[in-house]
Amino acid sequence: MATRSSIAHLQNPRRTLSSSSQTPAYPGHIPLNWFENAFLAFGSAAMSLADPRRGDMIAALGETTAGPALPRLRDHMLNSAEGRQILKDRPRINSDTVDMNALAQLPEGTFGRAYVTWLERCGVTPDTRAPVHYIDDPELAYVMQRYRECHDFYHCIVNLPVDVSSELAVKFFEFANLGLPVAAISAAFGHLRLDWPKRQRLFGEYVPWAMKCGASANSLITVYWEKRWEQDFGELQRDIGVWSAPETKWRKPLSEAKIAAEKRRKMAEMALAEGAEASS
Incomplete structure (x- = not known):
């Protein structure tokens, strides 16, 4: 039976589990x-299934659960020019490191513009x-x-939103492409949350696509997405x-998403114009 302290840790994973002397x-x-x-x-598996x-x-x-999957993904990166550059630069993806306004100003059809539209x-x-x-x-931690x-x-x-069925489709896709156990665990049990018609479509349409597409694609961990903002979306695919x-x-x-992205673009242009006027 789990102790009170161990249960408390699962409820707050940032709390230190270990009395290990290993230095962080x-x-x-x-x-x-x-x-x-x-x-x-x-x-964490039990609690994830209880509350996704x-x-x-x-x-x-x-x-x-990552096990040997992370060293294998790191090796894929080391065998790719883009992947090696990612490991060297160690870029991060958040609203502080990615200029969403700049992406909104990219031409329609580019990956960066498509990403902003997808977020909207x-x-x-x-x-x-x-x-x-x-x-x-530390290097494997960065890969994760x-x-x-x-x-x-x-x-x-791959043009999928973030609902349950789409998330599961992406998990199957990720497992076929990257081989991380967490993707397999999510895919194996997540479908239990779906009703029968959605589950039928998941396994009848999305899973065959995900397994074939993920297995045949280049390893996605080697793609330096931030260097591809201006690339044509179809060409990137x-x-x-x-x-x-x-x-x-x-x-x-x-x-509606395109209207929101266009509004963001116009606001960014106005901010730039006001800044230029103020500095002149």
Whole structure:
């Protein structure tokens, strides 16, 4: 039976589990021994299934079950010119590092403009990804962080929103492409939340697409997305070797999202003009 302190830790994964003498390898690192790692893996899996909104538990599950998948992804990056540059630069994806107003001013049809439109259409931001805590090697910790922060790009490049069915489709796609166990666990159990018609469509249409597309595409962890903002969206799909998922319903129509993105673009232009006028 779990102790009161262990349950409390699962409810607050930032709290230090371990009395281990291992020195943290990077800011926020929480060293775990093998037993603590296993306990957190099982506990976070149970709590993630009980409440899929617990992003902290899903993050902990991803880190404690990563195993040999992260070194393999790091090797993919080292074997790619783009991947090596990512490991050298270690870019981060959030609203402080990505100029959304600049992306909104890119021409229609570019990846950067499509990404801003996707954010508007889904009503999400890039600021919700939890930091890595439980991976000991700093470089592998960054690989996990990179995977986590690029997740929205995967949705965008295959034209899927963030509802339950689409999220599961992307998890199957990620597992076929990246091989991370957390994607397999989410895909294996997440469909239980769907009603029968949605589950039928998931396995009848989305899973075949996801497995074929993910397995045949280049490893997405090697794509330096931030260097591709100005690239044509269709050309980027072809470069990576992906194609759009089967059609699905979106929370917001594309026309509304484009209007919102255009409003952002005009506001950015006005801010630039006002700044130029003030400095003259």
